[in-house]
Amino acid sequence: MTNRSRSFRVPDKPSLDGIEAKWVDVWDESGVYRFDRTKSRDEIFSIDTPPPTVSGSLHIGHAFSYTHTDLVARYQRMRGKSVFYPMGWDDNGLPTERRVQNYYGVRCDPSIPYDPDFSPPAKPDPKRQVPVSRRNFIELCERLTAEDEKVFEGVWRRMGLSVDWTHTYATIDDGSRAAAQRAFLRNLARGEAYMAEAPTLWDVTFRTAVAQAELEDRERTGAYHKVAFHRPDGTPVHIETTRPELIPACVALVAHPDDERYQDLFGGTVTSPVFGVEVPVKSHWLAEPDKGSGIAMICTFGDTTDVTWWRELQLETRPIVGWDGRIISDPPPGIGSEAAREAYARLAGATVHTARERMVEMLRESGDLVGEPTPTTRPVKFYEKGDKPLEVVTTRQWYIRNGGRDADVRDRLLARGRELQWHPDHMRSRYEHWVEGLNGDWLISRQRFFGVPFPVWYPLDGDGNPRYDEPIVPDEAALPVDPSSEAPAGYTEEQRGEPGGFTGDPDIMDTWATSSLSPQIAGGWERDEDLFSRVFPMDLRPQGQDIIRTWLFSTVVRADFENGCLPWRTAAISGWILDPDRKKMSKSKGNVVTPIDLLERYSSDAIRYWAASGRLGTDTALDEGQMKVGRRLSIKILNATKFALSVAGEDAADRPEAVTEPLDRSMLAALAEVVEDATAAFEAYDHTRALERAERFFWEFCDDYLELVKARAYEEGTAESASARAALLQALSVIQRLFAPFLPFTAEEVWSWWREGSVHAASWPQAADVRAAAVDGDPAVLEAASAVLRAVRKSKSEAKLSMRAEVERVAVRGKHVARARVAEGDIRAAGRAAALDFEESDAEELSVEVTLPPAAE
RNA sequence: GGGCGCAUAGCUCAGUUGGUCAGAGCAUCCGGCUUACAACCGGAAGGUCACAGGUUCGAGCCCUGUUGCGCCCACCA
Numbered sequence: 001m002t003n004r005s006r007s008f009r010v011p012d013k014p015s016l017d018g019i020e021a022k023w024v025d026v027w028d029e030s031g032v033y034r035f036d037r038t039k040s041r042d043e044i045f046s047i048d049t050p051p052p053t054v055s056g057s058l059h060i061g062h063a064f065s066y067t068h069t070d071l072v073a074r075y076q077r078m079r080g081k082s083v084f085y086p087m088g089w090d091d092n093g094l095p096t097e098r099r100v101q102n103y104y105g106v107r108c109d110p111s112i113p114y115d116p117d118f119s120p121p122a123k124p125d126p127k128r129q130v131p132v133s134r135r136n137f138i139e140l141c142e143r144l145t146a147e148d149e150k151v152f153e154g155v156w157r158r159m160g161l162s163v164d165w166t167h168t169y170a171t172i173d174d175g176s177r178a179a180a181q182r183a184f185l186r187n188l189a190r191g192e193a194y195m196a197e198a199p200t201l202w203d204v205t206f207r208t209a210v211a212q213a214e215l216e217d218r219e220r221t222g223a224y225h226k227v228a229f230h231r232p233d234g235t236p237v238h239i240e241t242t243r244p245e246l247i248p249a250c251v252a253l254v255a256h257p258d259d260e261r262y263q264d265l266f267g268g269t270v271t272s273p274v275f276g277v278e279v280p281v282k283s284h285w286l287a288e289p290d291k292g293s294g295i296a297m298i299c300t301f302g303d304t305t306d307v308t309w310w311r312e313l314q315l316e317t318r319p320i321v322g323w324d325g326r327i328i329s330d331p332p333p334g335i336g337s338e339a340a341r342e343a344y345a346r347l348a349g350a351t352v353h354t355a356r357e358r359m360v361e362m363l364r365e366s367g368d369l370v371g372e373p374t375p376t377t378r379p380v381k382f383y384e385k386g387d388k389p390l391e392v393v394t395t396r397q398w399y400i401r402n403g404g405r406d407a408d409v410r411d412r413l414l415a416r417g418r419e420l421q422w423h424p425d426h427m428r429s430r431y432e433h434w435v436e437g438l439n440g441d442w443l444i445s446r447q448r449f450f451g452v453p454f455p456v457w458y459p460l461d462g463d464g465n466p467r468y469d470e471p472i473v474p475d476e477a478a479l480p481v482d483p484s485s486e487a488p489a490g491y492t493e494e495q496r497g498e499p500g501g502f503t504g505d506p507d508i509m510d511t512w513a514t515s516s517l518s519p520q521i522a523g524g525w526e527r528d529e530d531l532f533s534r535v536f537p538m539d540l541r542p543q544g545q546d547i548i549r550t551w552l553f554s555t556v557v558r559a560d561f562e563n564g565c566l567p568w569r570t571a572a573i574s575g576w577i578l579d580p581d582r583k584k585m586s587k588s589k590g591n592v593v594t595p596i597d598l599l600e601r602y603s604s605d606a607i608r609y610w611a612a613s614g615r616l617g618t619d620t621a622l623d624e625g626q627m628k629v630g631r632r633l634s635i636k637i638l639n640a641t642k643f644a645l646s647v648a649g650e651d652a653a654d655r656p657e658a659v660t661e662p663l664d665r666s667m668l669a670a671l672a673e674v675v676e677d678a679t680a681a682f683e684a685y686d687h688t689r690a691l692e693r694a695e696r697f698f699w700e701f702c703d704d705y706l707e708l709v710k711a712r713a714y715e716e717g718t719a720e721s722a723s724a725r726a727a728l729l730q731a732l733s734v735i736q737r738l739f740a741p742f743l744p745f746t747a748e749e750v751w752s753w754w755r756e757g758s759v760h761a762a763s764w765p766q767a768a769d770v771r772a773a774a775v776d777g778d779p780a781v782l783e784a785a786s787a788v789l790r791a792v793r794k795s796k797s798e799a800k801l802s803m804r805a806e807v808e809r810v811a812v813r814g815k816h817v818a819r820a821r822v823a824e825g826d827i828r829a830a831g832r833a834a835a836l837d838f839e840e841s842d843a844e845e846l847s848v849e850v851t852l853p854p855a856a857e
Numbered sequence: 858g859g860g861c862g863c864a865u866a867g868c869u870c871a872g873u874u875g876g877u878c879a880g881a882g883c884a885u886c887c888g889g890c891u892u893a894c895a896a897c898c899g900g901a902a903g904g905u906c907a908c909a910g911g912u913u914c915g916a917g918c919c920c921u922g923u924u925g926c927g928c929c930c931a932c933c934a
Contacts, residue, residue, distance in 0.1 A: 295934085303933075306932095546928090619863090628896095646893075803889065
């Protein structure tokens with residue numbers, strides 16, 4: 001910096017009002033957050049931004065965690081990195097489907113042909129949803145999500161996210177679909193993806209398969225029913241079950257191999273009540289002697305334990321629950337007798353719930369229900385978005401290997417978890433426990449409509465049956481494809497569904513199968529290899545702790561298979577937002593707070609301040625008090641800057657060499673420590689600490705340093721005055737840059753009053769530079785001077801005097817009076833002391849004696 | 858049943874390798890229009906650091922156990 005005089009553009013009445021709109025526009029026009037793709041990998045910091053679900057509404061939790069990411073982005077940008085900070089929109093999947101159905105009053109019927117002229121009903125009637133083709137449905141999804149995205153973008157900009165808005169993607173756009181299909185085809189070619197017909201957790205409402213990661217347990221009431229099976233000699237064997245309706249699906253009984261009570265039964269058979277089906281009695285270590293009667297019935301399939309037993313004991317299959325959650329009409333194998341068929345007919349077509357009631361009636365009639373059912377509550381598995389218990393249904397599905405069945409894959413993925421840097425570190429254990437606890441591969445197919453279709457067709461044999469083991473795949477160059485509306489190479493559309501022709505795979509991929517590729521999608525994998533080589537693997541994955549098992553894990557899986565590396569170096573995990581009653585905020589609880597109202601009441605920077613005060617991985621309460629504090633800090637920065645600039649004056653030397661006074665150098669020395677701490681904190685992803693250091697320094701700077709030096713600075717033409725003025729400018733510049741990541745609007749506003757360009761393009765302050773400016777400055781000098789000033793203020797306050805009341809005499813004693821003495825003139829002026837004496841003593845602590853003038857009457 | 862995390866002033870939280878570490882802000886109370894800021898400023902009062910042991914010259918800090926809260930996982934008949 002030169003010593004030329006500058007012009008200050010300080011408003012008369014600084015205010016936060018309207019600064020968001022003002023700077024959002026300026027930033028957009030100047031492109032200050034634009035990613036510079038000419039930089040090399042080591043000059044780039046790349047972020048795998050979480051794509052928010054646009055069909056959901058924004059809530060304050062988004063503002064919280066996205067601010068954390070923005071803090072890092074802004075810090076790295078000021079450190080000189082070209083920051084790759086894209087934004088994705090997750091518009092793929094069930095939430096969008098539901099919203100589109102309600103919004104437009106339509107429902108998807110894949111059997112209907114595409115109508116290019118379709119327009120949705122003017123007045124949606126939720127009771128009479130208009131059936132539309134899959135392609136029409138998807139077009140509506142795209143139309144609505146485009147509108148939702150605009151709303152989201154507006155809020156993000158208003159929040160001050162320094163996203164490069166020229167780099168956006170949507171999880172349903174062509175690029176994402178092509179990437180998801182390409183990755184899948186490569187998984188398929190390498191044997192990492194496969195199709196299997198197997199018992200699958202099934203949501204009967206959405207009529208789709210569900211993956212392990214999407215399960216949750218809910219407490220449900222039920223009842224134990226004590227039911228008699230019969231030995232060949234007619235004597236009963238009592239089992240207890242909460243699902244008597246599955247008795248026709250029973251394929252065996254099972255007890256623990258060591259259970260004395262059932263030794264004579266193992267290897268033999270019993271017959272089921274009502275149906276009289278003969279089933280074997282088996283032993284298995286999973287059966288628990290102290291549960292119920294110690295012997296359980298195995299059905300196909302009541303729960304996942306049944307699946308385990310069925311597989312390991314190689315039992316028969318007697319499915320009775322259909323895709324719609326009702327008892328299927330035809331009885332399963334084994335139900336042969338006339339009486340059994342009649343009994344089954346009473347259940348056929350009923351819901352599981354109704355079937356249970358009817359089964360209990362029949363058990364009562366046959367005398368096989370012992371006593372009355374005993375009420376109980378037990379955890380039942382649900383799809384996290386569903387509202388009926390999951391059933392287990394045998395279906396044909398696509399899977400991707402994830403270590404759930406291969407020890408070597410699991411070990412490799414565990415090693416990836418250890419390779420990744422976690423903030424906070426203990427989040428790593430969630431990953432490890434999840435991977436260690438996997439009990440099957442990743443089920444990626446969903447029987448839904450709005451999503452990425454599997455890029456696969458199947459040839460039909462002469463009878464029109466699909467040959468699933470000979471899938472037809474497209475050329476990668478043709479991606480994305482929609483097998484439901486495009487014919488595979490070598491076929492024509494007329495051959496669809498015809499014997500000897502083909503059929504398209506009807507399913508779509510789970511939304512995580514696409515979002516697990518977010519680093520590849522955003523980074524230009526196979527689309528823009530130059531970009532990809534500069535940003536991948538990415539530096540940072542920020543995300544919530546709840547989706548470690550889904551998004552984080554699946555992204556690691558895909559990158560490991562496709563790229564042979566971690567998708568990013570570091571994962572930063574945000575905590576929950578709790579409402580003021582410390583309950584987790586979630587839509588289902590109805591305690592969600594939208595950010596717009598808060599943004600308007602407190603300003604964006606105030607919300608960011610609150611968000612920045614929450615540490616990574618730590619749950620944080622929604623605290624308007626903190627927002628008030630943030631607002632106050634912002635206003636203080638405006639006012640203090642205005643004051644400091646007016647005191648310094650446009651002719652002040654903006655040169656470190658002009659800082660000559662011990663107090664001024666002391667202040668800069670203290671500031672150098674703050675810069676050092678804040679920098680170290682940011683490097684360790686500890687933004688809270690960086691903020692706390694900057695903030696504490698700033699308040700002391702205002703309360704003490706500004707008060708101490710203002711009189712001296714006001715002098716004209718002295719070296720001492722020039723020193724204060726130069727120090728003020730040096731400090732302002734550093735302080736404003738320290739706050740820039742946290743309070744981007746406020747920092748930009750005050751920076752613009754006296755500097756050219758954006759503070760967000762300025763360089764992060766270097767502790768070494770500040771220390772060099774401080775020369776021999778000793779932080780203890782400012783501390784000592786402040787201590788004396790505080791003592792004076794305390795005396796005045798206790799005497800109920802105004803702060804500008806004159807003081808007769810101030811006497812300072814202690815071993816280190818010299819520290820205060822070098823600021824003698826400043827202390828006297830700030831304290832309005834007529835006399836100021838220093839006396840050296842042995843006391844380590846500085847003591848201050850204040851003599852006030854006799855009370856004026 | 859297993860795991861992870863948390864427990865410090867009325868509230869929200871700092872306390873980095875054990876040695877002025879008992880702190881900040883809010884709220885409360887007292888005082889002050891002080892020419893940057895009254896949407897402001899100054900000051901005060903507030904805590905057996907969940908509990909019980911242990912290690913140590915010395916423990917919010919390390920170890921063990923207990924209790925309470927939150928979350929995750931689990932094969933839940």
